[in-house]
Amino acid sequence: MGFGFVEVGTVTPKAQPGNPKPRMFRLPEADALINRLGFNNDGLDAFIANVQRSRFRAQGRLLGLNIGKNAATPIERATDDYLACLDGVYPHADYVTVNISSPNTRNLRALQSDEALDALLSAVAERREALAAQHGRRVPLFVKIAPDLDAAQVDVIAATLRRHGMDGVIATNTTIVRDKVKGLRHADEAGGLSGAPVLEASNRVIAQLRAALGAGYPIIGVGGILSADDALSKLRAGADVVQIYTGLIYRGPALVNEVARAFARRP
Ligand SMILES: Cc1cc2nc3c(=O)[nH]c(=O)nc-3n(C[C@H](O)[C@H](O)[C@H](O)COP(=O)(O)O)c2cc1C
DSSP states (O other): OOOSEEEEEEEOSSOBOOSOSOOEEEEGGGTEEEEOOOOOBOOHHHHHHHHHHHTTGGGTOEEEEEEOOOTTSOGGGHHHHHHHHHHHHGGGOSEEEEEOOOTTSTTGGGGGSHHHHHHHHHHHHHHHHHHHHHHTOOOOEEEEEOSOOOHHHHHHHHHHHHHTTOOEEEEOOOBOOOGGGTTSTTTTSSSEEEEGGGHHHHHHHHHHHHHHHOTTSOEEEESOOOSHHHHHHHHHHTOSEEEOSHHHHHHOTHHHHHHHHHHHHOO
16 A cells, blocks of 8 residues: 555453444544544454464564553553563564553553653563563564643653653544534544544644654654645654554545655655
8 A cells, every 4th residue: 555664453461352332433524533442352362473474574564563451451450461462562563552542441541641651661661671682672662642631741751751761652542532523423422533633633742742852753643644734744743754544544545645655755
């Protein structure tokens, strides 16, 4: 399709069914989706087997693996789940994403707050050192954050990422805010809103991150890219590269080409 890299997940240590259906809704008038899938997945071992079977990296392509926690794991034990996933995916990833921003796993986003984030990233960074020694390869770690953060929260997150030697940040996940879709069918469904209505909030977080982190710190921009112009707006906000999810559903594979061409034409 023309993607420069692919990220898969979120994977959890054990298989889990996710939330009851229906759990995904289209809001076509808004070029948006609401999902509350809840990390439905077959678990870490099956995930790794799939990644290996795909031979994606063997073909020289870049693959990010995104890790999370099981719904049944109490939030106080979240670190155990992230470390178990990190151990498993480490040798199979070009980078690993620590996802602490899904709205569909209870209390997950609380891991973005000061002490919780500090404790989690401290443990993850320490384990990465051990894994780097063991495998002879230092795999970059990215942290994926929500759009629903104020400037002060973003500043604290930025400082914490730096303090623990995280290699980059992914901004953003879906939003729990509904102001841009008020009155539309499905607008009041619980879950994360993605697509066009999240563009502005995502770009705001990217701009705040860039201001806090300075030039040269890798930022992956995601949220609300439905056109080449949207993708360019993310670079202007401060992102280095972008990801697309909902846009692919509404615009199809042509969007990838459109964005790649616009990036190539950039002065
Ligand atoms: C159906 C669906 C499932 C998603 N599942 C995950 C997930 O498992 N882990 C994750 O980090 N983000 C997940 N996301 C969030 C997207 O990766 C992305 O951050 C967000 O949707 C904003 O980008 P978009 O507007 O291009 O979709 C999901 C989004 C959608 C629409």
